[in-house]
Amino acid sequence: MPSLFVIRGNDQGTRFELEEAILRLGRDKSSAIHVHDTEVSRHHAEFRRTHRDFTVSDLNSSNGTFVNGKRVNQHLLASGDQVQVGVTLMLYTGPSEESHGTIGNSVDIAAQATPDDHSRIIHSVSQSEGSRIFDAHADLSQNSWLARARSNLQVMYHTALAVSHTLDIDQLLNRIMELIFEWVEADRGCVMLFDPDTRRLDPRVRRTRNNAEQGDKIMISKTILDFVVEKNEGVLTSDARQDDRFNPGASILKLGVREAICVPMQGRYHVVGVIYIDTSTSPQQILERGGTARRFTEDHLKLMIAIGHQAALAVEDTRYYSAMVQAERLAAIGQTIATLSHHIKNILQGIRGGSYLIEMGLTEHDESIVGKGWKIVDKNQNKISALVLDMLTFSKEREPDLTTANINAVVRDVVDLMQTRAQEELVELAYQPAENMPDLVFDPEGIHRAVLNIVTNALDAVTDLDSPGRVAVITRYLLEKNVVQIEIRDTGPGIAADQLSKLFSPFVSTKKSRGTGLGLPVSQKILTEHGGKIIVDSLPGQGACFTLELPAVSPTTSSTTSRDAT
Amino acid sequence: MDGRRNVLIVDPSDETRVVLQTALERRGMQTMAASHAKQGLALARQHHPDLIVLDLEIDPSGPDEVAAPFAEQSRIDHAALVLLGSVRRRQPLSPGEYVTKPYHYAPLIRKIEEILSAKDMETNRAVAVCDSWK
Numbered sequence: 275m276p277s278l279f280v281i282r283g284n285d286q287g288t289r290f291e292l293e294e295a296i297l298r299l300g301r302d303k304s305s306a307i308h309v310h311d312t313e314v315s316r317h318h319a320e321f322r323r324t325h326r327d328f329t330v331s332d333l334n335s336s337n338g339t340f341v342n343g344k345r346v347n348q349h350l351l352a353s354g355d356q357v358q359v360g361v362t363l364m365l366y367t368g369p370s371e372e373s374h375g376t377i378g379n380s381v382d383i384a385a386q387a388t389p390d391d392h393s394r395i396i397h398s399v400s401q402s403e404g405s406r407i408f409d410a411h412a413d414l415s416q417n418s419w420l421a422r423a424r425s426n427l428q429v430m431y432h433t434a435l436a437v438s439h440t441l442d443i444d445q446l447l448n449r450i451m452e453l454i455f456e457w458v459e460a461d462r463g464c465v466m467l468f469d470p471d472t473r474r475l476d477p478r479v480r481r482t483r484n485n486a487e488q489g490d491k492i493m494i495s496k497t498i499l500d501f502v503v504e505k506n507e508g509v510l511t512s513d514a515r516q517d518d519r520f521n522p523g524a525s526i527l528k529l530g531v532r533e534a535i536c537v538p539m540q541g542r543y544h545v546v547g548v549i550y551i552d553t554s555t556s557p558q559q560i561l562e563r564g565g566t567a568r569r570f571t572e573d574h575l576k577l578m579i580a581i582g583h584q585a586a587l588a589v590e591d592t593r594y595y596s597a598m599v600q601a602e603r604l605a606a607i608g609q610t611i612a613t614l615s616h617h618i619k620n621i622l623q624g625i626r627g628g629s630y631l632i633e634m635g636l637t638e639h640d641e642s643i644v645g646k647g648w649k650i651v652d653k654n655q656n657k658i659s660a661l662v663l664d665m666l667t668f669s670k671e672r673e674p675d676l677t678t679a680n681i682n683a684v685v686r687d688v689v690d691l692m693q694t695r696a697q698e699e700l701v702e703l704a705y706q707p708a709e710n711m712p713d714l715v716f717d718p719e720g721i722h723r724a725v726l727n728i729v730t731n732a733l734d735a736v737t738d739l740d741s742p743g744r745v746a747v748i749t750r751y752l753l754e755k756n757v758v759q760i761e762i763r764d765t766g767p768g769i770a771a772d773q774l775s776k777l778f779s780p781f782v783s784t785k786k787s788r789g790t791g792l793g794l795p796v797s798q799k800i801l802t803e804h805g806g807k808i809i810v811d812s813l814p815g816q817g818a819c820f821t822l823e824l825p826a827v828s829p830t831t832s833s834t835t836s837r838d839a840t
Numbered sequence: 841m842d843g844r845r846n847v848l849i850v851d852p853s854d855e856t857r858v859v860l861q862t863a864l865e866r867r868g869m870q871t872m873a874a875s876h877a878k879q880g881l882a883l884a885r886q887h888h889p890d891l892i893v894l895d896l897e898i899d900p901s902g903p904d905e906v907a908a909p910f911a912e913q914s915r916i917d918h919a920a921l922v923l924l925g926s927v928r929r930r931q932p933l934s935p936g937e938y939v940t941k942p943y944h945y946a947p948l949i950r951k952i953e954e955i956l957s958a959k960d961m962e963t964n965r966a967v968a969v970c971d972s973w974k
Binding site: 616619620622623624626627628630631634638643646647650653654 | 853858926941942943944
């Protein structure tokens with residue numbers, strides 16, 4: 275609720291709440307704002323709601339209406355304005371602000387200091403001097419200096435923590451502003467960052483102390499911003515008149531004092547933005563504080579510079595990191611597309627070959643050629659569907675479709691499926707199921723896919739060997755570890771040590787035209803979804819052994835996991 | 841040699857080998873096939889085919905490295921060379937025909953037939969020249 279608080283005159287201490295849209299001020303008793311001041315006309319002035327604030331209009335009064343010491347006919351009030359009628363001085367407070375509004379509209383850079391703005395720079399500290407925050411002061415006793423240094427150190431430590439814990443710039447700046455508010459009696463604060471493209475300062479974070487009765491917008495003078503950015507110096511400003519500032523008896527003191535600190539965010543390479551905080555000390559508060567209005571000190575300024583530096587480094591770091599991640603992502607996408615199109619191209623080539631044979635067989639009425647062609651088309655059709663399934667499995671976050679089944683049966687299906695191919699290629703594919711395998715809860719389709727990918731790899735590894743290859747599939751139920759193992763062992767060339775680390779990286783294949791680079795990553799993902807893992811054991815020249823291990827979840831004990839078992 | 845044209849297919853894909861062998865044999869040619877470059881080169885040196893179809897992706901060593909020994913062999917044997925590759929090349933690296941993958945089989949087979957019949961005409965002319973010397 276906007277209000278006028280009388281800080282001087284017969285009505286000192288009275289608060290007039292501006293409830294109506296139009297209120298009249300005067301000596302007349304009927305006035306909504308009735309002041310006891312002989313120098314005020316009966317119908318002196320009018321307050322009219324304009325958007326959220328009020329406009330004061332002088333009603334041709336004898337002695338005039340003054341805002342911030344200047345006579346006005348009409349004036350749109352802003353929070354903190356001082357309205358004077360006769361000898362009565364009132365402080366205008368605007369509507370309370372929302373804590374989270376659109377930031378863009380709540381911070382303004384004033385192109386020029388308003389004539390009423392008496393803010394001056396009373397201190398400026400070079401960015402490079404920010405590191406001197408822990409310098410001892412001659413005028414402070416050792417203990418108080420130590421206490422303050424410790425508190426400062428704590429602020430810096432928390433800032434460093436905040437910086438290291440997040441990669442989101444806005445979140446980081448919010449946290450830093452929060453820390454600043456915990457440490458210094460600021461009423462409002464904002465962080466502005468230079469837009470990397472336009473080089474304009476954009477407000478990114480804005481914070482207001484809850485009980486602060488402040489104006490809607492934070493107005494920051496462009497002169498001060500330019501000074502901070504160009505000179506790379508932090509500034510401490512105050513609008514208190516120099517002569518009266520430390521004199522509790524002076525009347526001007528009762529108007530309250532606004533102080534502000536504005537520091538550059540100096541990064542490794544550039545000034546990336548500014549941090550601004552301000553505070554207004556009301557007359558009551560000045561009295562409570564024993565007459566001193568100063569809340570911001572040079573120490574605050576120095577520490578703010580150090581915080582600004584930390585924050586700037588974090589902003590730069592985050593930006594470079596994002597750029598790097600983006601570049602890596604683009605490279606990965608490029609590799610993915612290259613691998614996929616290569617694989618799809620091979621499938622297409624196969625389908626064209628098969629179709630060509632079918633056409634030839636039909637023209638020549640030779641069914642054996644049609645059959646040959648059909649076999650090729652069919653095989654490539656399966657390749658496409660396997661590729662699509664792998665891509666889907668890999669791309670989605672999914673829950674395994676848990677149901678009660680027997681691992682032995684699932685692995686048997688895979689071995690049967692691959693037996694034809696093994697025979698064609700004169701490879702021995704042996705299966706040795708565990709005799710003690712109980713029914714367990716798992717995703718049979720997923721495990722089928724995971725085992726199939728690895729058996730396919732094993733067959734690929736032993737094809738085209740000089741000696742006949744062998745692939746052995748073994749299942750085990752390890753009661754003591756309560757896990758199930760599916761072991762696939764081949765007599766192929768094995769895996770080179772430098773390839774082991776890339777084994778589960780997607781779209782990396784050593785199988786040339788045959789591999790999509792998705793098989794192992796997909797199998798691993800399925801096992802991970804089951805809380806299991808894939809163990810690889812291989813020495814070059816001695817074959818490879820892949821062990822799929824997953825926890826044995828019994829149907830009776832898995833009430834929470836076996837949602838599909840019911 | 842029974843007078844039939846002899847074609848060697850060097851391609852890692854068993855499907856491609858089956859399709860080309862089936863189609864070319866239907867057209868009265870003799871075929872041989874290899875799934876590895878080394879094996880293919882051995883066949884070429886042993887049987888001196890009239891034409892070699894070579895997939896340049898048969899070996900990860902790179903298309904130029906794969907093609908070089910075959911180009912050399914085809915020069916010695918006066919064999920034609922048809923190269924199957926992924927990227928369209930600026931300049932064929934040998935006196936061979938270059939076909940970009942994925943290709944259609946009908947034009948490829950037509951091309952193989954054309955090359956072989958052109959070779960036939962050349963041979964016939966050579967034979968005619970030889971005859972005139974007599």
